[in-house]
Amino acid sequence: MYQYNDFDRDFLAERNAQFRAQVERRIDGSLTEDEFKPLRLMNGLYLQLHAYMLRVAIPYGTLNGGQMDVLANIADKWDKGYGHFTTRQNIQYNWPKLKDVPDMLDALGEVGMHAIQTSGNTIRNVTADHFAGAAKDEVADPRPTAELLRQWSTDHPEFQFLPRKFKLAVTGSANDRAVIKAHDIGIRLLTRDGEEGYEIIVGGGLGRTPMIGKVLRDFLPKADLLPYCEAIVSVYNLLGRRDNKYKARIKITVHENGIETIRDLVEDRFALLKPQFGGVDQKMLKDIEAQFALPEFKNGSVAAFKDAYHSDPVFRSWADTNLTAHKNDDYSIVSISIKKHGQTPGDATSAQMREMAAIAREFAHNELRISHEQNVILPHVHKSHLPAIHARLKSVDLTTANIGKISDIIACPGMDYCALATARSIPVAQQIATRFDELKLEHEIGDLKIKISGCINACGHHHVGHIGILGLDRAGVENYQITLGGDHTETAAVGERAGPGFAYDEIVPAIERLIGAYLQNREDENERFIDAYRRLGLAPFKAALYPEVKADAA
Amino acid sequence: MSKPFIPKVVTANALLEGDVVYLTADDQWSRQLADAEVIEDLAHGDLRLLDGSSQPDVVVGVYLIDVALEDGIPQPTHFREEFRTRGPSNYNHGKQAELF
Numbered sequence: 001m002y003q004y005n006d007f008d009r010d011f012l013a014e015r016n017a018q019f020r021a022q023v024e025r026r027i028d029g030s031l032t033e034d035e036f037k038p039l040r041l042m043n044g045l046y047l048q049l050h051a052y053m054l055r056v057a058i059p060y061g062t063l064n065g066g067q068m069d070v071l072a073n074i075a076d077k078w079d080k081g082y083g084h085f086t087t088r089q090n091i092q093y094n095w096p097k098l099k100d101v102p103d104m105l106d107a108l109g110e111v112g113m114h115a116i117q118t119s120g121n122t123i124r125n126v127t128a129d130h131f132a133g134a135a136k137d138e139v140a141d142p143r144p145t146a147e148l149l150r151q152w153s154t155d156h157p158e159f160q161f162l163p164r165k166f167k168l169a170v171t172g173s174a175n176d177r178a179v180i181k182a183h184d185i186g187i188r189l190l191t192r193d194g195e196e197g198y199e200i201i202v203g204g205g206l207g208r209t210p211m212i213g214k215v216l217r218d219f220l221p222k223a224d225l226l227p228y229c230e231a232i233v234s235v236y237n238l239l240g241r242r243d244n245k246y247k248a249r250i251k252i253t254v255h256e257n258g259i260e261t262i263r264d265l266v267e268d269r270f271a272l273l274k275p276q277f278g279g280v281d282q283k284m285l286k287d288i289e290a291q292f293a294l295p296e297f298k299n300g301s302v303a304a305f306k307d308a309y310h311s312d313p314v315f316r317s318w319a320d321t322n323l324t325a326h327k328n329d330d331y332s333i334v335s336i337s338i339k340k341h342g343q344t345p346g347d348a349t350s351a352q353m354r355e356m357a358a359i360a361r362e363f364a365h366n367e368l369r370i371s372h373e374q375n376v377i378l379p380h381v382h383k384s385h386l387p388a389i390h391a392r393l394k395s396v397d398l399t400t401a402n403i404g405k406i407s408d409i410i411a412c413p414g415m416d417y418c419a420l421a422t423a424r425s426i427p428v429a430q431q432i433a434t435r436f437d438e439l440k441l442e443h444e445i446g447d448l449k450i451k452i453s454g455c456i457n458a459c460g461h462h463h464v465g466h467i468g469i470l471g472l473d474r475a476g477v478e479n480y481q482i483t484l485g486g487d488h489t490e491t492a493a494v495g496e497r498a499g500p501g502f503a504y505d506e507i508v509p510a511i512e513r514l515i516g517a518y519l520q521n522r523e524d525e526n527e528r529f530i531d532a533y534r535r536l537g538l539a540p541f542k543a544a545l546y547p548e549v550k551a552d553a554a
Numbered sequence: 555m556s557k558p559f560i561p562k563v564v565t566a567n568a569l570l571e572g573d574v575v576y577l578t579a580d581d582q583w584s585r586q587l588a589d590a591e592v593i594e595d596l597a598h599g600d601l602r603l604l605d606g607s608s609q610p611d612v613v614v615g616v617y618l619i620d621v622a623l624e625d626g627i628p629q630p631t632h633f634r635e636e637f638r639t640r641g642p643s644n645y646n647h648g649k650q651a652e653l654f
């Protein structure tokens with residue numbers, strides 16, 4: 001796994017010392033809030049509704065047991081014993097005190113973690129497929145590329161004051177699990193005629209104007225990545241609108257200027273930049289790749305797994321739902337659901353974090369991942385260990401078998417925490433999960449993505465949920481709008497609005513009617529909700545959502 | 555006829571802890587909305603907003619909220635402010651755990 005070098009460590013220590021001094025000066029009154037706010041945001045510190053919030057980056061979602069232990073210790077020492085994992089592979093602490101934040105950052109720095117560029121108009125935490133390095137279907141591990149981009153973008157002098165925030169995601173598989181088409185730049189590793197390279201997608205984004213990214217280059221040779229990305233960001237830096245924050249993201253720049261114009265400008269700029277890189281970046285990439293070498297896979301019998309699978313129905317149900325094929329047939333990828341029915345999606349207690357860290361050390365080559373779907377992944381598990389891991393997870397209440405199902409919901413913090421929210425999202429997620437668990441319908445319904453945001457900023461990805469829920473404030477009352485048919489994968493699509501919104505106590509019954517219509521209309525149990533929606537269109541679902549309208553018309 | 559003035563309270567977050575606080579008549583910041591000074595006219599509201607904002611070493615993010623009086627005690631009229639008097643709905647954290 002990638003180890004930060006001395007340069008990284010010194011840089012972090014220096015940044016933390018700087019911020020400690022800034023906090024002291026804020027507390028003694030020598031800095032005003034207007035002066036301090038941009039400084040705290042640069043260090044991941046937000047002010048929410050009830051308290052401060054510290055956002056910590058987990059680059060490309062990868063961490064080891066020791067780092068997870070530190071996240072747990074921080075939760076216990078300076079927060080309320082838990083952390084919230086987010087769709088951007090960050091962890092957020094909801095209750096830090098201002099004076100403690102420098103100590104929290106120092107504790108993170110000791111294990112090479114930080115909160116830099118988790119805020120502000122900079123290049124943010126680079127995200128990647130959470131199955132990177134392990135997935136059977138991948139061409140190559142996307143993380144060396146993500147790490148190269150992280151090093152290039154961190155503290156990049158030209159890109160600290162972009163027109164707006166800038167997000168990159170990388171996948172190494174044709175099956176996109178990193179939502180690359182909803183990022184400012186999406187990057188997919190591929191090979192063409194034996195040559196390694198990238199597909200570059202630009203101008204995707206969610207928020208108030210959702211857009212699916214467009215292909216800027218269908219094949220970029222591997223060696224050209226950094227100069228080409230630098231060309232994109234510098235074209236955007238000049239052309240991106242600074243007059244209107246709602247039009248400042250690159251998706252609008254691409255939309256207003258047209259992809260062809262952007263492509264020409266980027267190619268011109270790229271031609272100038274390419275010679276300046278001189279191959280140093282490729283040497284760096286070689287070194288990084290060596291650090292991401294696969295662990296030494298263990299050989300051995302997988303009989304223990306097969307026995308448990310046949311004799312223990314609870315284990316079997318978990319294995320069927322929470323395991324994914326690994327590139328080594330004797331191995332599995334384990335998704336640990338941190339979305340037990342009725343719990344807050346993405347929250348883990350310190351005890352759970354420690355147990356996951358211990359399991360990773362003992363059984364899983366000391367590797368953990370955080371997924372954008374707000375779950376925790378053990379990427380490399382020899383199948384013989386699965387029964388023991390299941391038992392250990394059970395001791396901390398982490399064996400919910402719901403990955404990819406109706407209760408595996410993405411939900412942003414919403415108005416329970418976020419100062420920008422227009423409605424709550426967490427309790428809606430909790431109630432949907434609890435309701436379908438009571439109905440015992442979860443496995444009958446099969447694969448389904450529900451995604452909930454508490455305002456138009458779309459941090460909960462509602463636009464790309466099969467069922468998206470957007471919480472709004474309608475004349476001083478919470479109101480929830482449903483979108484249908486969104487898709488976050490390689491076939492990305494923005495969902496379509498179903499009709500008028502629902503009140504807080506009407507949204508769960510509405511979802512129940514929607515699912516009823518799906519179960520009634522699907523061809524068979526192999527036709528997923530999204531497939532049925534694509535075949536049938538909005539009409540049968542709309543009729544189920546708004547029965548009174550239908551009755552009136554009849 | 556002009557619209558009747560909706561009573562208001564000055565609110566903010568405490569600088570050190572981030573807690574939600576309300577401005578009292580004697581320029582203190584209370585964790586409880588019940589202690590807040592209820593403002594009954596526009597000009598006084600502007601003045602108190604300035605008073606609140608002049609304590610940047612104690613609070614951040616000072617603004618006015620609408621309240622309704624129930625038995626003389628101010629209650630928030632918007633759900634966002636109601637949540638701010640309590641804390642999040644998914645855990646018993648924040649004011650609901652500390653004050654009541």
Ligand code: HEM
Pocket residue numbers: 046048053085086087088092164167182204205206207208249411412413417418419420457458459460461
């Ligand atoms: C206090 C907390 C937060 C604040 C103030 C905040 C703010 C914002 C804003 C203003 C946008 C819109 C950007 C634009 O359209 O230009 C946005 C988008 C987004 N945020 Fe957040 N957010 C918060 C929490 C989160 C959390 C918890 C997550 C992860 C679960 C998250 C992930 C995202 C994502 C994925 C997007 C949409 C993608 C895009 O940038 O187009 N945010 N956020």
Ligand code: SF4
Pocket residue numbers: 412413414415418419420421422453454455456457458459460
């Ligand atoms: S979508 Fe809105 S409510 Fe939810 S976290 Fe983002 S800014 Fe906050």
